[in-house]
Amino acid sequence: MQLNQVIIAHKAGDSLSKSWAEKCARQLESRNCRVLMGPSGPQDNPYPVFLASSTQPIDMALVLGGDGTALSAARNLAADRIPILAVNVGGNLGFLTESFDVFKDSEKVWDRLASDLYAIQRRMMLQAQVFEGNSSNLDPVSDRFFALNEICVKPASADRMITSILEMEIDGEVVDQYQGDGLIIATPTGSTAYTVAANGPIVHDGMQAITVTPICPMSLSSRPIVLPAGSVVSIWPLADYELNTKLWTDSVLGTSIWPGQRVDVRMAEYRAKFIILRENYSYYQTLREKLQWAGARIRYSNNHRDN
Structure with a gap:
């Protein structure tokens, strides 16, 4: 992936996601990347301005927040087929976002993206x-x-x-x-x-x-x-x-x-594109963790699995 022009949207009213957005903007600009940055929330939709003001193709959208911030990005960017890297910074459940643990060394994330060391998940809309x-x-x-x-x-x-x-x-x-x-x-x-x-x-x-x-x-x-x-x-x-x-x-x-x-x-005639950084991504693990599936109150060992 080329990183020539990138959108950074942070959760409106959240100081943590805003500070990380500013940090990421500085890092990307030091790599000669043009950054379009702004808040995203119920009263803030920066994407029409971003899309109208872009002078070259937008390579990626970095979305820092929770599921609501990621949903807004998908609604506004899917038609332009812009991949979204959504990171749970200041969010709650985080069903659609990458864990902050895989993102906190953000300089390595830019290296991974530039080396195409990621996956794309396409979601129906x-x-x-x-x-x-x-x-x-x-x-x-x-x-x-x-x-x-x-x-x-x-x-x-x-x-x-x-x-x-x-x-x-x-x-x-x-x-x-x-x-x-x-x-x-x-x-x-x-x-x-x-x-x-x-x-x-x-x-x-x-x-x-x-x-x-x-x-x-x-x-x-x-x-x-x-x-x-x-x-x-x-x-x-x-x-x-x-x-x-x-x-x-x-x-x-x-x-x-x-x-x-x-x-x-x-x-819809197009799908949202989400960047996956986790190497061990599992849909079922996401269900277990986010929905807190506990199963039976009494846990039985499965000794047959290793036979």
Whole structure:
């Protein structure tokens, strides 16, 4: 990998990630690398400015923070196929990030990247658009919204909890109507995020699939479903008299959805690219560590494994 121009995004409001961003910027600039640096957070999106002001191809984005910072980078950079090195500096769970332990000797990291001693993990993403009327109308009334974890359709109100009534079509066929707190349409990456909290399935992030999980449905028959990645999931808000239905992307508000409109969710045409530095990377180890799987209370030794 060439390191001629690099984005450095640090978690907004976090002094530790900012200080590391400044340190990394000095190191890279000493290697004749142009650095575009700024904070990333709910009120700060530096990527449109970075992309518009770049005078040459961007080789990499260094993202210092937690999963939310990494998700924002993926939504904004995947279309330009910019690889992301996400490091857990000031974050919490860190499902999508490299451990700080493998990054703290950052000068060695630049040497590794320049020598191509890393792996690239490509993660499926989703895109959503709002349309008027049935599936024969293909003229969108909104921008495209992208998500690495999930697209969520659920109401939002400042003064009370709203129950939503949503109808779901898959590839133009009505599948079910859901009454409850909303629907989560997730990628395999997002299956260990909001989806798993709503009792949805965990799907290996090496797969291409779409999961649909009801949030607190008012029917025991409303169950999660796993779909082929080529499916188009259409969501219609019904009986929304107070116009509270919203489209959320990776927990960030996208737009409002009115009755008579539908949201079409499908696999995005490109995938997010994450740089992996760990030589012993294991998806199952990540599950064990991040979800704190304990298994049975009594542990039995497996003496048969070595026979």
